[in-house]
Amino acid sequence: MELTRRGFLKLSGASTAGFVLLKGGNWKQQLSSSPIPLHKQIGETTTICCYCSVGCGAVAAVENGELVNIEGDPDHPINQGSLCPKGQAIAQIHQVDGKVNKQRLTKPLYRAPGASDWEEKTWEEAIGMIAQRIKSTRDQYFITQDANGKTVNRCDAIAQLGGGELDNEECYLAVKMARALGIVYVENCARL
Secondary structure, eight states, rough: OOOOOOHHHHHHHHHHHHHHHTTTOOOOHHHHSSOOOOSOEEEEEEEOOSSSSOOOOOEEETTTTTEEEEOOTEEEEETTTTTHHHHTHHHHHHHHHTTOOOOOOOOEEETTTOSSOOOEHHHHHHHHHHHHHHHHHHHHHEEEEOOOOOOEEEEEEEEEEEEEEHHHHHHHOOOOOOHHHHHEEEEEEEOO
């Protein structure tokens, strides 16, 4: 017997209708009494692998505040669910041997010039310090004209190094900011 596409659809529809009639139309109750739990009480969030410039997507599963699993994100356009050995070890950033990694930095640390110890800062303090230093360096070293009198409006004392996981839109915004500050030394550390 040759089965056409139309015949397959008819047979599938008839089989489904027969199943519903045979079970008495009580399919919701049948599914709800399943011995297999259909939903786990676990939270999942997506993230990006930080180990190289590819930017693979990962799904982190958290249960009761603890990281229990990391796997490749099947919906991510770059890796489509696969992770390399380094990517599979992302969990070590957060925990080692099942315990929270004690060496993981969660707050900004600052070491003053000539000091030997690090001190904790809030994010607001750290970002404020960075912004103030960028502004003072730019103001001190901003060049409006070169030796020939040509207008250049640049700052040679600051450089920008982009990250490997930056996408095109983030790179565009970073370069726009750098150019607005007059920065001419712009580079990216991508290893592709």
